[in-house]
Amino acid sequence: MFQTSLSLNDVMFLLQGAGVTLLITFWAMLGGTILGIIFGVFRATTPWWATAPLAFVLDIFRSVPLLIQLVLVNAFQAIAGLNISAFVVSCIVLALYTSAYCSELVRGGIAAVPVTTRRAARSLGMTWWQDMTQIVYPIALRIMLPSWIGLTLGVMKDTALVSWLGIIELLRSSQIIVTRIQEPLFVLTVAGLIYFIISFPISRLGARLERKWREND
Amino acid sequence: MIEIENVHKSFGDLKVLDNVSLTVKKGEVVSIIGGSGSGKSTLLMCINGLEPIQSGSIRVDGIEVHAKGTDINKLRTKIGIVFQQWNAFPHLTVLENVTLAPRKVLKKSKAEADAIGRKQLEHVGLGDKLDVYPSKLSGGQQQRMAIARALAMEPQYMLFDEVTSALDPQLVGEVLDTMRLLAKEGMTMILVTHEMAFAREVSDRVAFFKSGKMHEIGTPEQIFGNPQRPETAQFLASVL
């Protein structure tokens, strides 16, 4: 029979870690989505040379490893004496990181709305704002939502890196248990399963939404 | 000679070819007309073995197309086919589109294949587009390129499957001109077409298909002037 020293307490500890993972994901997605929409709309509606500096900065978030970003911002806040907790640093870095990807989604979504459709809206006497809220927003949302769900899952997985700053999220909590009971394969499998249980249904939902909307087109 | 004898083919319950027999002699131009879903295009696919048949036989120059031992790839080099969707190879230039099969299938040298390619592209009026990619061509030009691509194999027979149906009206003429030229040069052709005036003009014989059956075949004068079957008359009345 299969034997393990993994106790119920340990499982609770893992679930607590999963809670932290979800909490950081939530804040990162909230902040990242709000910023991403602002940046994305700005980039989609303003000439490229005006948005080039922003585009450059956002590109950095996508071209430097997240781990390095976390370490850098954490070191910076220590130097500046800001006294922010590692948790807040993690949320801020992940939110900025997310906003870089999200702004691309928003920009792409808006660009994918046919110009002719928008012209038709304007020719009916709609204002720019009405065009954006009544026409562009619903169409772009359909295009973006599946990718946004994918982004959420990506960020959820990337939160594993905040363990480097000492935050005990899901993966780190599994490591702590491994060190004690010395059953890496089993404990990691349990942790992987928890990741899977969180993300698999969401990714299926995303795929289904995408299919459904494509059929309606 | 293409000999089609008692060919049957069905997709599930749907009979697409129902006891079709037709013989096309060397140098002959045969047009097949009929409504959509009448099995016309399927017949062409069966002639060069792109679609299997359930019974009957199709022989090209005496070779059984659907027999097990037949070298179908070799046989296909004798039969050119042009589709409704021109299916240009987008990653190759116009000249490369035309010379690829002569080089790789017929194992001709590059110089030899290029010479053939140039000649055939001249022939269809694309002599000035050799190094252009298909995406830069109009539909009519792409379709003429597809014709040149088939001709570069120096086939004995040409099959045309509604080659003008997907084209803008103003581009139809240039493709028909190319086919007219081929007919004049004595190419053996079977064409499935919706262009009645063209069928009447170039064909030696015209066949009328409906629901997988060949209802009538005869000279253009007979079919268009004095159809024997009510189905034919009805169809012509609806399209002319």
Add this chain to the structure above:
Amino acid sequence: MFNYTFHWRPAIQALPQMLGGAVVTLQIAVISMIIGILIGVVLAVMSGSSSKILRGIAGTWIEIARNTPALFQIYMAYFGLGQFGIHLDSFVALLSGIAFNNAGYLAETFRGGLRAVPATQVRAARSLGFGPISAFRLIVLPQMFRAVFYPMTNQMVWAILMTSLGVVVGLNSDLTGVTQELNVKTFRTFEYFAIAAVLYYLIAKAVTLGARAFAYRLFRY
């Protein structure tokens, strides 16, 4: 606030060492991509096969690679395999973790690439007398390559970024590992990691721009 003096000189002096780390980083990324492409193709073919077992294996691999953190996959290689008596050093563990991840993502990319080439292209090629294999090689493959090229470049950038996770399993020869060693000796965290960030950025940009130039030459159509 800011009673800290930045010391850039030692960090700049450490540049050759860090560049050495960058070379290792690139090595890991390139090798993991090659392995990932090879396995990815196999997985893509397997997931389209009629055998339920083959489809199951490919599906499991792809889902694990896509639905768990890359760090988890590296942990599995480093700690998890130990239970089977397989002890990988941190370099090999990192390499296998990333290759596993690449293969899963690329398999999906390749599946999409196959779908991107319409069946009528094969039909047109067959009608010219090409056999099934040469039709695939001469007509489908080049078009598929174009469809997967951009996602493959993305995966390469991902692979480079993922190499930074090696430090978590104790790798000290790649760019992040070298940087961390310098950091531990001097506690000049910000300076060293800022330089590492610049280097990562330059590597990622070089790969992206290089790929774009390559694509421009390659895909003229």
